[in-house]
Amino acid sequence: MINPQPGAALYAQVAAELRKDIRSGRxxxxxxxxxxxxxxxxxxVSRETVRKAVALLRAEGLVAxxxxxxxYVREQPDLETLTPPAGSEVTARMPTAEExxxxxxxxxxxxxxxxxxxxxxxxxxxxxxxxxxP
Amino acid sequence: MINPQPGAALYAQVAAELRKDIRSGRxxxxxxxxxxxxxxxxxxVSRETVRKAVALLRAEGLVAxxxxxxxYVREQPDLETLTPPAGSEVTARMPTAEExxxxxxxxxxxxxxxxxxxxxxxxxxxxxxxxxxP
DNA sequence: CGAGATTTGTGCGTATGTATT
DNA sequence: AAATACATACGCACAAATCTC
Numbered sequence: 001m002i003n004p005q006p007g008a009a010l011y012a013q014v015a016a017e018l019r020k021d022i023r024s025g026r027x028x029x030x031x032x033x034x035x036x037x038x039x040x041x042x043x044x045v046s047r048e049t050v051r052k053a054v055a056l057l058r059a060e061g062l063v064a065x066x067x068x069x070x071x072y073v074r075e076q077p078d079l080e081t082l083t084p085p086a087g088s089e090v091t092a093r094m095p096t097a098e099e100x101x102x103x104x105x106x107x108x109x110x111x112x113x114x115x116x117x118x119x120x121x122x123x124x125x126x127x128x129x130x131x132x133x134p
Numbered sequence: 135m136i137n138p139q140p141g142a143a144l145y146a147q148v149a150a151e152l153r154k155d156i157r158s159g160r161x162x163x164x165x166x167x168x169x170x171x172x173x174x175x176x177x178x179v180s181r182e183t184v185r186k187a188v189a190l191l192r193a194e195g196l197v198a199x200x201x202x203x204x205x206y207v208r209e210q211p212d213l214e215t216l217t218p219p220a221g222s223e224v225t226a227r228m229p230t231a232e233e234x235x236x237x238x239x240x241x242x243x244x245x246x247x248x249x250x251x252x253x254x255x256x257x258x259x260x261x262x263x264x265x266x267x268p
Numbered sequence: 269c270g271a272g273a274t275t276t277g278t279g280c281g282t283a284t285g286t287a288t289t
Numbered sequence: 290a291a292a293t294a295c296a297t298a299c300g301c302a303c304a305a306a307t308c309t310c
Contacts, residue, residue: 068306202287
């Protein structure tokens with residue numbers, strides 16, 4: 001049960017609890033969080049408050065949700081290494097709606113935006129690639 | 135007014151309208167979106183639906199919200215250029231809750247995580263820095 | 269194959285709090 | 290002080306996806 005602390009939103013406190021459970025390994029990667037109904041009872045809050053808490057973790061890329069199934073701690077796959085050509089510029093941002101659809105990018109996952117010296121550019125999902133400096 | 139399309143959530147359709155207005159320049163960087171109340175009337179939806187639409191744009195880093203003030207199209211500041219030392223590895227991810235507080239990172243803004251050859255690492259807000267390949 | 273149970277998604281309503289002007 | 294605008298929290302109902310029997 002959550003004892004509401006002044007100055008912090010209820011859902012933020014629930015999110016903090018869940019984050020703690022994830023970081024400590026009590027809920028390891030690939031494993032589900034409790035169901036929304038269970039968390040409601042566990043923390044003594046409404047469903048919307050639970051959902052907002054989970055939404056925070058989703059935006060952080062910490063949790064992935066499948067409708068009708070559950071909310072799972074995201075696993076970190078091995079990253080493929082990129083080394084863009086000299087003179088390239090690399091930025092990072094959240095994907096556009098189109099990029100998320102086309103590249104199948106999950107919530108809370110940014111993209112690398114690699115601009116080549118010739119001006120061409122491409123997006124790479126940051127949960128699949130890393131950049132190596134030559 | 136939104137004519138609900140089957141297969142797409144109402145709030146996603148509202149978000150698409152706003153995205154279009156932003157990309158077309160009809161609502162330029164630094165300028166506010168209509169207020170929630172106005173959008174409710176404009177699109178004929180509930181306040182929660184409007185808020186969910188705006189939440190999408192916030193998660194995309196497209197819009198920044200100030201309580202009691204309004205929702206503004208985010209401006210893109212000039213980026214400072216980094217060139218990590220040879221052998222460094224650069225990843226990108228959403229900031230942790232702590233990093234967001236410490237570094238003053240806004241919603242929908244990822245961080246570069248630069249791991250130096252000696253193993254030390256630091257986060258850089260991706261709306262303030264870019265990486266240049268040597 | 270279907271039926272039902274479980275779980276997350278969407279949409280609306282209401283009330284109150286907090287920040288800014 | 291008042292008005293405006295966004296934030297939090299609860300409630301309800303139904304939809305959609307998934308799983309089990």
